Amino acid sequence: MANDLITDVIIMGGCGRMGGTLVRLAQNDPELALKAVIERKDRLDELESLDCLVSDDLDAVLAQYPRAVVVEFTSPEATVEHVGICKRHGNPIVIGTTGLKPDQLAIVNEAATRVPVLLAPNMSVGVNVLLKVLPMLVQMLGPAYDMEMMEIHHSRKKDAPSGTALKLAECMAQARGWNYDEVKKHARDGIIGERGEKELGVVALRGGDVVGDHTAYFFGPGERIEITHRAHSRENFAQGALRAAKWLAKREPERLFNIGDTL
Known part of the structure; x- marks a missing residue:
């Protein structure tokens, strides 16, 4: 017991x-x-x-x-x-x-x-700390910064985007007061026009034996912020x-x- x-x-x-x-x-x-x-x-x-x-x-x-x-x-x-x-x-x-x-x-x-x-x-402790930190960045940077998320996993992973990428992207959307399901872009293909102001893209890459990489992007006027978490092992x-x-x-x-x- x-x-x-x-x-x-x-x-x-x-x-x-x-x-x-x-x-x-x-x-x-x-x-x-x-x-x-x-x-x-x-x-x-x-x-x-x-x-x-x-x-x-x-x-x-x-x-x-x-x-x-x-x-x-x-x-x-x-x-x-x-x-x-x-x-x-x-x-x-x-x-x-x-x-x-x-x-x-x-x-x-x-x-x-x-x-x-x-x-x-x-x-991961690090990813869960990111869930606390990313909303602060969203609020401090403000709406002038476009937000995107990219994740990379091994070729045998079955779901995409990863659950971690979705959770991170959701917390970013919520910090801006958005409904994630209304602003998410899990695929872009063809002539789709200019990126909308109220949009959050999540890209999934697959290959090799990558345990898990997640990068949050903040694209602002004249600069770009990238925050990456890489898992080295399971x-x-x-x-x-x-x-x-x-x-x-x-x-x-x-x-x-x-x-x-x-x-």
């Missing part, structure tokens, strides 16, 4: 790139107890060396470990399923999944009133998620939490 000293965690997708990183870091963290790793049945033999329960049945595992914090970076569809299971058992869940649709986000938000839930498209995100798990284990259901709440 999770207590003030040790937090029990359950990792989803232990054979995945992020899942494997989470497993390794959790095993080496004296403040965490890795109780179980969940994976598809056809890949369970790849996890036989782990000194914990390995299973393809989250429902059965949570019955054994009440209050253990589930940590997952999976797919939107899987996330919705996992959130429902956690809600039934009362287990907290840390979600790093991106690309959730409005109806899926609604399910996550509802679950957060029943069990502790933390959702963050990016678990450990940055994994450490943030495990730090969030420790924090979430001590919380009661209230609302949908984010990484900013843990800082």
Whole structure:
């Protein structure tokens, strides 16, 4: 059981790139107890060396470990399923999944009133500090500066723009008093005319093994400001998620939490 000293965690997708990183870091963290790793049945033999329960049945595992914090970076569809299971058992869940649709986000938000839930498209401390800093820049620079966002990720990333780019762009739009859905430009093609004053472009580049780059641009009269965050490895995100798990284990259901709440 999770207590003030040790937090029990359950990792989803232990054979995945992020899942494997989470497993390794959790095993080496004296403040965490890795109780179980969940994976598809056809890949369970790849996890036989782990000194914990390995299973393809989250429902059965949570019955054994009440209050253990589930940590997952999976797919939107899987996330919705996992959130429902956690809600039934009362287990907290840390979600790093991106690309959730409005109806899926609604399910996550509802679950957060029943069990502790933390959702963050990016678990990095640096990115979440940017979410605090960018609105200040928007307000200080004023409407004379055009705003744009660019992100780069590895060739295997499935969603675009990235959840982090969307979150950063949304916070910039909100700081200017804009509705993001009304001003976003995720694609420009052909003869589209001059750039409008009330417009925020988000460009997604894909290639190689880039973990994640995000650059916010402010184009002003006679100058340009660029603020870039580069993730050097997935450990940055994994450490943030495990730090969030420790924090979430001590919380009661209230609302949908984010990484900013843990800082």
